[in-house]
Amino acid sequence: MKELSLNILDIAQNSIHAEARLVRILITESDETLKLEIMDDGKGMSEEFLNRVTDPFSTTRTTRKVGMGLPLLKLAAEQTGGSMSVTSRERALYPETHGTEVTAVFYKKHLDFTPLGDVISTVVSLVQGSPEVDFLFVHELGEKRVELDTRDIREVLGDVPLSSPDVLVWIRESLIEQYGYSE
Numbered sequence: 001m002k003e004l005s006l007n008i009l010d011i012a013q014n015s016i017h018a019e020a021r022l023v024r025i026l027i028t029e030s031d032e033t034l035k036l037e038i039m040d041d042g043k044g045m046s047e048e049f050l051n052r053v054t055d056p057f058s059t060t061r062t063t064r065k066v067g068m069g070l071p072l073l074k075l076a077a078e079q080t081g082g083s084m085s086v087t088s089r090e091r092a093l094y095p096e097t098h099g100t101e102v103t104a105v106f107y108k109k110h111l112d113f114t115p116l117g118d119v120i121s122t123v124v125s126l127v128q129g130s131p132e133v134d135f136l137f138v139h140e141l142g143e144k145r146v147e148l149d150t151r152d153i154r155e156v157l158g159d160v161p162l163s164s165p166d167v168l169v170w171i172r173e174s175l176i177e178q179y180g181y182s183e
Contacts, residue, residue: 003117004036004106007076009125010069011038011102016130018042018100022151023126027116027139033082034106034116041099044090053086073104080110120175123148124168131163146178 008025015023020042028035045053054074074084082105091098106113123137127150134154139146148171150162160167 002114004034004076004114005117005119005122007069007073007104008036008038008119009122011073012040012122012126012135013129014069015040015042015100016126016133018044020099020133022134022136024136025123025138026136027119029108029139029141032108034108034113036104036106037101039099039101042091044094044098044100045088046090050086050088053088054084070102073102076112076114077104077106079112080107082106120172120179123175124172127162127171128168131161144180146175148175 012023012025015038018040020040022041024037024039026035026037026039028037054071070084070086077084084102084104086100086102088100089098119139123135126133126135134150135148136151137146137148153162153167153171157167162168162171
């Protein structure tokens with residue numbers, strides 16, 4: 001993928017498909033590295049599937065026989081000298097602590113580092129497409145911290161859906177302001 005934000009979108013969609021109620025997207029950047037963590041409270045994966053999850057010919061999708069999201073993320077991380085790991089606890093075996101965590105580390109100064117891309121649009125798209133799911137997005141860039149927690153937004157809005165156009169515009173503008181971008 002041309003941007004890590006597209007990997008984030010793909011993996012978060014997998015979390016939603018796995019019945020997650022909360023998806024946490026954490027990005028920690030330093031001058032040297034970018035660490036991406038995506039965690040969910042979805043149904044998790046069996047140990048057997050977890051062992052094959054980075055094989056492009058392993059997928060839970062019925063529309064195609066190839067799943068490229070995690071294999072491509074792993075390749076992107078490893079091409080920079082970084083790494084990727086996936087842990088998962090199946091709901092059937094761990095009813096209170098189930099879910100999946102994907103962690104990838106990239107070395108930013110490497111020639112093959114994939115840029116983060118438009119992470120704001122990714123977050124807005126996730127909220128718009130799955131307004132019933134909660135998202136915690138945190139991007140730490142040294143001293144700067146950009147954060148969005150839809151649980152906090154729900155508390156303020158009450159019955160107003162997160163997919164409301166005004167709410168989505170506010171989410172986008174809030175993230176733009178936190179990043180310090182000018183429109």
